[in-house]
Amino acid sequence: MLGELTERDRAILAMETAWPRHSGAKEEVIRAQLGMSAARYYQLLGRLIESEVALEYDPLLIGRLRRIRDSRAVRRASRTPGFVG
Numbered sequence: 171m172l173g174e175l176t177e178r179d180r181a182i183l184a185m186e187t188a189w190p191r192h193s194g195a196k197e198e199v200i201r202a203q204l205g206m207s208a209a210r211y212y213q214l215l216g217r218l219i220e221s222e223v224a225l226e227y228d229p230l231l232i233g234r235l236r237r238i239r240d241s242r243a244v245r246r247a248s249r250t251p252g253f254v255g
Contacts, residue, residue, distance in 0.1 A: 175227055
């Protein structure tokens with residue numbers, strides 16, 4: 171993702187700042203305010219987490235989201251048979 175964040179990108183980051191935890195209420199607000207499914211929201215958020223532009227825009231949020239993503243990946247991998255970590 172090069173260039174600037176779109177209005178939708180900024181809205182997703184604002185939503186993640188306002189609603190840091192995943193919940194049913196958050197999913198309802200995502201649909202009502204952003205007009206997209208929760209699945210699409212999290213797909214786009216995943217792309218934003220990888221984006222250097224998003225990191226420059228909100229380094230604290232993106233850093234936190236990257237740490238959460240990475241810790242979840244480690245937990246998932248540790249449950250995999252044969253994992254050595």
